[in-house]
Amino acid sequence: MPSTIKDVAKMAGVSPSTVSRVIADHPKISQATKDRVLEAMETLQYRPNAIARSLANKSTKILGLLLPNNDEDLLQNPFYVQVMRGISRYAQKAGYYILYSYTDHEEQEIKMLDELLHSKWVDGVILTTIRENDRCVEFLRAKQHHFVVIGTPEEHGDEILWVDNNNSNAMYEVVASLVEKGHKRIAFIGGPHEFAVTRYRLRGYQKALKHYGIPFRQEWVVERDYTEKAGYGAAKELFERAEVDAIVTTDDLIAFGVQKALLELGKNEVALTGFNNTILAEYKTPAISSVDIKAEALGYEAAKLLITNLKEKSEVTHCLIDTEFIERESSRVMKKPSRS
């Protein structure tokens, strides 16, 4: 039978309210009683009951985290694990806990949010993806709930809390680096267009082409799923209608598939870049250049932003995390194809 605040109070010869004040480190408590209370807490092995405290405070110090479950292959992507880890790191520091839930589709997601928030389990939620016209975001806004999203919202960007990479810039840098190395015909193989990241990265790609005076060509662009299979298929399809010197992708998994296709087609001279810098990109042959999106930092900052805003409304509504282009063998200086 664990001890309660009353047991402590009795032992220390004070009232429960005094004990409560000691716990909260209330300023006007004499050192003498504070010591007595702390000692009693120690000997009784007292721990405040978090539930009771939450009930009185109307705050659980728990955050909800929604993870997508729809795409089997998305799960193999270490992105989410890193995000979760970043979230956990900040949350722990701030004394918060994280409650996670996988949801299959938007409808279930909304149901879960409704449950979580309405039943008062969580003080706020973290959304790990954002869709076009995301109904979850709408829902949360309408209900005036606290939340943060990882990704860039298309509307109300300064009323919603969000954290993201500067994806357009990131891809711009990749393409710029390739052009500087002599590549001109650069293809883009991306994930589904409905994901904002795909669009932002495409934009960066286009911007870079424009900057270097290379005309944009629709046949250089393919958009598919975030899977190795999809990348493989996309690359094969691409080469049926066009020749290119380099291929940028929006995900390492896609790049892995593309690399496989390149090997099969004997197109060793085509440069290739991934995105998200998963550990295996480094171990591929040739090692694949990739963009480190600092997923853990994304999670960390998301948690931080949300928790900060829970305490008091701040001016800061978003946070852009810098990416880093990691160059490896796969995107080397251009050389003429060795026509055998």
Added chain:
Amino acid sequence: MPSTIKDVAKMAGVSPSTVSRVIADHPKISQATKDRVLEAMETLQYRPNAIARSLANKSTKILGLLLPNNDEDLLQNPFYVQVMRGISRYAQKAGYYILYSYTDHEEQEIKMLDELLHSKWVDGVILTTIRENDRCVEFLRAKQHHFVVIGTPEEHGDEILWVDNNNSNAMYEVVASLVEKGHKRIAFIGGPHEFAVTRYRLRGYQKALKHYGIPFRQEWVVERDYTEKAGYGAAKELFERAEVDAIVTTDDLIAFGVQKALLELGKNEVALTGFNNTILAEYKTPAISSVDIKAEALGYEAAKLLITNLKEKSEVTHCLIDTEFIERESSRVMKKPSRS
């Protein structure tokens, strides 16, 4: 201002207790009042406050999940994501939530468990790994808390709830399959010996050798970290002191490293198997045979076992999940090395 049970009671013209009984589907409530109450709940958009309910029930219907954070590369392993997903699936079905936390080392782990359980946040916890003489397990047993571990405990196996693969069997099958294909000199490259899985898999390896009358040789065994680098290093080291026809490993990441070493050493004839069947094993060249350990099922059954035992003590204390050996190119029929 969300509505409470009292608001509903007032609107329906009954007492709060009656409303509570309607929610709990108490048998002796007349259909008439039940209807009235339900209607009131509907129009007021009432949701029970989970916190208050937990306080009264002394149960949160939340489970704690401890994830290891010590090993950077372990995180890249999709195992944990799959486990989390399995857990989430069963938990959702049973009306439970999952609170996760990453912990860096045993000490922090125990601190977290103490906090979680003592502060009454969770009804039970799930441990995703188990060490030799695991202090967390000791702690939980001593405090009489409910918990389940993924892995096989070495002691008190029928007092502790646990879920695992039959790792010894799984590795036995792998080795047997290699022997049947003509391999005789089979090396074992595993993770750290302190992990029980390593030992069980080693045992299966030894059992198979014995069964086929192949003498066990210590120089065929290397134990390292669960990383690609470690696998690479282990393979190089192995070939400095012995020649083998085949290598079994206890993890795909290790196998990836081994494969890289084999390619570098020109030992294309050496068969190789991984473990855990990560998606990339299939996409390696040659594709790597691996053991599907059904990680999601492990998570699912762990959650199920724990939740079932939370409701009422059951006889069943553990659950063994069948593995499946997925054969691919890397472990083909033995052929004589083509000495060029």
Added chain:
DNA sequence: TACCTCCATGGTACCGTTTGCACTCATTAT
């Protein structure tokens, strides 16, 4: 000495549920 302040603490009413017990009627048995 009387009065005001202020500091440290106690008393108590919540927070929103659940649940054992008591109570009120009908209904049935005696």
Added chain:
DNA sequence: ATAATGAGTGCAAACGGTACCATGGAGGTA
């Protein structure tokens, strides 16, 4: 007619804290 039965419901005390308001006494001022 009276007692026993039991279904349907209300009352009030938990559950373990928090925080506002009240209070008592020490110290300072007139």
